[in-house]
Amino acid sequence: MKTPAGKTAAGEKTAAKKATTKKAAATKAGTKKAGATSVTTKKAIKKKPVAVPEKATADVKGASGVKTVAAKPPAAESRTALVRRARRINRELAEVFPYAHPELDFDNPFQLVVATVLSAQTTDLRVNQTTPALFAKYPTPEDLAAANPEEVEEILRPTGFFRAKTKSVMGLSKALVENYGGEVPGRLEELVKLPGVGRKTAFVVLGNAFGRPGITVDTHFQRLVRRWQWTEQTDPDKIEAEIGALFPKSDWTDLSHHVIWHGRRICHARKPACGACPIAPLCPAYGEGETDPEKAKKLLKYEKGGFPGQRLNPPKSYLDAGGKPAPPLGAG
Numbered sequence: 068m069k070t071p072a073g074k075t076a077a078g079e080k081t082a083a084k085k086a087t088t089k090k091a092a093a094t095k096a097g098t099k100k101a102g103a104t105s106v107t108t109k110k111a112i113k114k115k116p117v118a119v120p121e122k123a124t125a126d127v128k129g130a131s132g133v134k135t136v137a138a139k140p141p142a143a144e145s146r147t148a149l150v151r152r153a154r155r156i157n158r159e160l161a162e163v164f165p166y167a168h169p170e171l172d173f174d175n176p177f178q179l180v181v182a183t184v185l186s187a188q189t190t191d192l193r194v195n196q197t198t199p200a201l202f203a204k205y206p207t208p209e210d211l212a213a214a215n216p217e218e219v220e221e222i223l224r225p226t227g228f229f230r231a232k233t234k235s236v237m238g239l240s241k242a243l244v245e246n247y248g249g250e251v252p253g254r255l256e257e258l259v260k261l262p263g264v265g266r267k268t269a270f271v272v273l274g275n276a277f278g279r280p281g282i283t284v285d286t287h288f289q290r291l292v293r294r295w296q297w298t299e300q301t302d303p304d305k306i307e308a309e310i311g312a313l314f315p316k317s318d319w320t321d322l323s324h325h326v327i328w329h330g331r332r333i334c335h336a337r338k339p340a341c342g343a344c345p346i347a348p349l350c351p352a353y354g355e356g357e358t359d360p361e362k363a364k365k366l367l368k369y370e371k372g373g374f375p376g377q378r379l380n381p382p383k384s385y386l387d388a389g390g391k392p393a394p395p396l397g398a399g
């Protein structure tokens with residue numbers, strides 16, 4: 068039997084136990100098998116009946132039978148059940164995306180803060196194609212602060228809004244030189260005073276360059292936490308506060324990566340791949356996207372040869388000497 072979103076604490080416990088016993092075998096494969104089960108949402112009640120994969124760690128390839136879902140409004144979910152469901156979603160995503168990490172390339176906090184500022188209104192891929200030339204020419208805040216703006220604009224042109232971004236990265240470089248001795252400060256209050264740096268950018272830097280817990284409320288994060296009914300807030304600061312209250316601080320940075328990776332690879336804005344989603348049994352929004360397992364699989368953004376989102380060759384900086392994911396740069 069499944070673990071429908073919005074279920075009782077007792078049901079949650081039972082399902083969690085079952086999931087634990089099946090977890091090791093199921094998650095190595097990365098993608099999930101679909102069976103049949105009952106889950107419901109307010110939206111599902113209004114829409115046509117839908118079916119969800121049997122277990123959170125099932126293999127989509129093995130999809131066979133499906134079953135009409137029964138109604139169960141998530142509105143009935145208690146606070147305790149919400150916390151348990153939210154944490155279980157995070158655990159499931161941690162198994163699907165064991166190497167989730169910031170997808171911007173960087174070697175030090177300065178590069179990360181610049182790359183994050185440049186990532187506004189464009190893709191991380193585009194930024195990663197642009198920053199090597201930028202950092203080769205201007206490797207330090209001093210270099211970038213003293214650069215010719217027109218030359219920086221030319222390098223940044225592919226990222227869009229290149230004039231404003233040039234102003235921001237040169238301005239923040241200047242502020243780093245003048246106020247922080249050319250070093251990126253490791254405190255939120257100081258980071259948000261830098262030109263072009265808001266709370267989202269600051270938390271990316273704190274979490275990934277300084278090992279300090281932070282929640283990154285980007286567009287994917289906002290969309291997914293509302294789909295999961297973890298919050299109804301639309302203001303990023305309020306979302307950050309409400310989601311932060313559901314998890315221990317130590318989980319915040321990894322949680323952000325898991326949610327963002329899931330949003331980029333499976334739970335897309337317009338066409339979520341519900342029929343191939345590893346956390347469908349825990350999701351009140353199941354049915355918003357394609358529920359047919361085979362059709363949903365085509366919506367996944369795979370990386371060559373791997374399961375959704377898994378990076379087959381994680382950057383060396385992300386692995387420790389034993390080949391395991393290493394702590395964030397600057398941690399410890």
Ligand code: SF4
Pocket residue numbers: 294333334335339340341342344345346347350351352353354355356
């Ligand atoms: S893909 Fe569908 S089932 Fe999965 S999290 Fe997104 S909306 Fe929910």
